[in-house]
Amino acid sequence: MSVTKVITNVKAQAIAAKKAAKKLGLLTTDEKNEALHIIADELVKSANMILTANEQDLQAGQEKGYDEAFMDRLALSLERIEDFAEGLRQVAALEDPIGKIQSSWTLENGLLVEKVTVPLGVIGMIxxxxxxxxxxxxxxxxxxxxxxxxxxxxxxxxSNKAIVQIMHEALKKTKISEDAVQFIESIDREATQQLYTMKEHIDVLIPRGGSSLINAVVNNATVPVLETGVGNCHLFIDKEADLEKALNILINAKTDRPAVCNALETMIIHKEWLRKNHEVLHAAFKQYGITIHGDEDARSFLPDAILANEDDWANEYLSLDLAVKVVGNVEEAIDHIETYGTKHSEAIVTENRETAKIFMSLVDASALYHNASTRFTDGGALGFGAEIGISTQKLHARGPMGLPALTTVKFMMSGNGQTR
Incomplete structure (x- = not known):
């Protein structure tokens, strides 16, 4: 397909989405919720169609030599289909943020001022x-x-074409236009680049993926970007950490799903705790097949560890590899996170509340945990029903982005002929 044809098609889809967005604003909460339930039901009913399409993608991925982490993110199963369908039902059950009056006041001249939540309009998702x-x-x-x-x-x-086809068929049974969900099938780079610059049709871009994709969007887009981030997540085990809690959190954060962005990538460990518990820790690493990339102090207690280099501290492994840094206090742990962290999810295990307070107050990240796993940085796990991404920036939205992150506000004034 020619570049001109690709650009024309993307523009037409964006224009159609903008028209559909206008109509969406007139729908009731019940009408939107009904549509989500119908889509969820149709996805489950058509699971075989989705799995057949997904098998094509998996086979192509194997032929191209995609790594295990990538294949895990790509793979679907009946359970995963049921999970994302259930996510739609949970979103339907959430309070509708649209039309909510955040605040209101009346001026001395009688003019009523209301700050009201409204949709962003058209979202571009890459x-x-x-x-x-x-x-x-x-x-x-x-x-x-x-x-x-x-x-x-x-x-x-x-997989995506099959999913969107099913969603479109479901939307025919609702009051929402099929045009409200557009899917760009072209794999040409021009299609993506076109989305970057359509400010007149796209209100916000959300990139979700690896650092190269996110950086490309952030650095090249003229459309406003809600930036998501990669997850070089850290766990600091303090000298006053409970052994059982530390091991359970470590194993869960590293091994539950190593290929996701909220999985643990670097363990920072207090030297005193490591000296007392290195044998138990070493046994846990062997049991779960975790490969350690450690500094010199870590290797003195964990003989199987590979000597870590500078790249290991910044690496999002997305595998059962784990970087291990040994420190003498919480301040050193915070300094390491400040140098190499991606502002995603950071955790501390300690029974000392003051140490926990220092960590939680000074570490700059969208999600912080005291005595809990980083795996909870997820819209579904935190009660959002689903998430559109995890924002690591500070403007507009931060952390897992659910419904509120996809809204903005209007100031609506009502008067009785007032003039200024």
């Missing part, structure tokens, strides 16, 4: 690998009164 993002993003967009233009990666093209 993402890689995970087909579940197609469902989560569409569901959150529709519930918050937004249309969405989806641009998934080529690796999940068959």
């Amino acid at each position: 993402y890689e690998a995970r087909p579940n993002v197609t469902v989560d993003a569409a569901g959150l967009a529709l519930k918050s009164g937004n249309a969405i233009v989806l641009k998934g990666g080529s690796s999940a093209l068959s």
Whole structure:
């Protein structure tokens, strides 16, 4: 397909989405919720169609030599389909943020001022690998009164096309136009680049994927960007950490799903705690097949560890590899996180409340945990029903982005002929 043809098609889809967004703003909460339930039911009914398409993507991925972490993000199962369908039902059960009066006041001249929550309009979503993002993003967009233009990666093209086809068929049974969910099938780079610059049709871009994708969008887009981030997540085990808590949190954060962005990538450990508990820790690493990349202090207690280099401290492994840094106090741990962290999710295990307070107050991240796993940085786990991404920036939205992150405000004034 020619570049001109690709650009024309993307523009037409964005224009159609904008028209659909206008109509979405007139729908009731019940009408939007009904649509989400119908989509969820149809996705489960058509699970075989989705799995057949996903198998095509998995086979292509194997032929291209994608690594295990990437294949895990790409793979679907009946359980995962049921999970994202249930996520839609949970979103339907959430309070509708649209039309809420955040604050109001009356001026001396009698003019009523109301600050009201409204949709963003049209969301452009650029993402890689995970087909579940197609469902989560569409569901959150529709519930918050937004249309969405989806641009998934080529690796999940068959899966995404099947999912969107089912969603379109479901929307025919609702009051929401099919045009409210657009999917760009073209794998040409021009299609993605076109989304970057359509300020007149796209209100916000959300990139979700690896650092190269996110940086490309942030550095090149003229459309406002809600920036998500990669997850070089740290766990600091303090000298006053409970052994059982520390081991349970470590194993969960590292091994539950190593290929996701809230998985643990670096363990920072107090030297005194390591000296007392290194044998138990070493046994846990062997049991769960965790490969250690440690500094000299770590290797003196963990003989199987590979000597870490500078790249290891910044690496998002997305595997069962783990960097281990040994420190003498919480301040050293915080300094290491400040140098190498990605402002995603950071955790401390300690029974000392003052140490925990210092860590929680000074570490700059979108999600912080005291005596709990980083794996909870997830819209579903935190009660959002689903998430459209995890924002590591500080403006507008931060952390897992659910319905409120996809809204903005209008100031609406009502008077009786007042003039200034």
